[in-house]
Every structure is written in C-alpha cells, then in structure tokens.
Amino acid sequence: xxxxxxxxxxxxxxxxxxxxxxxxxxxxxxxxxxxxxxxxxxxxxxxxxxxxxxxxxxxxxxxxx
Numbered sequence: 001x002x003x004x005x006x007x008x009x010x011x012x013x014x015x016x017x018x019x020x021x022x023x024x025x026x027x028x029x030x031x032x033x034x035x036x037x038x039x040x041x042x043x044x045x046x047x048x049x050x051x052x053x054x055x056x057x058x059x060x061x062x063x064x065x
Contacts, residue, residue: 001065005031009062020051028054035061 001009009031012024020028025043032054033040043051 001035001061006065009058028058031058
C-alpha cells in the first residue's frame with residue numbers, strides 16, 4: 001500500500017463506528033480495485049456483506065505490511 005493510503009486506512013480503522021460514510025464507501029471501493037487489480041465498482045450500500053468483505057481484504061493487506 002502507498003503511504004497516503006496506509007495513513008487513510010489507519011484513521012478509518014481507528015474510527016469507532018458501525019457505519020461508513022459515502023466518502024468512505026468510495027475510498028474502500030477505490031482501494032480494493034487498486035490493490036486487488038479489478039475494475040472500480042462502487043460498493044452498493046444495500047449490501048453490507050460485500051462492504052465487509054472488501055474491508056476484510058484490505059485489513060489483511062494492511063496487516064501484512
């Protein structure tokens with residue numbers, strides 16, 4: 001992960017909330033496409049399982065650094 005992305009992800013993970021903002025949904029979608037090499041597709045807020053899956057993938061990547 002790039003340094004700016006690491007910083008953003010660290011702040012996102014430190015947040016104490018069960019909801020994510022539309023800006024955070026966009027960033028998570030962008031990061032997942034970038035780091036897991038697929039076309040950008042914004043997460044649908046109607047599908048929390050997909051959002052959690054993206055977050056889990058990105059957490060694994062972050063933790064491996």
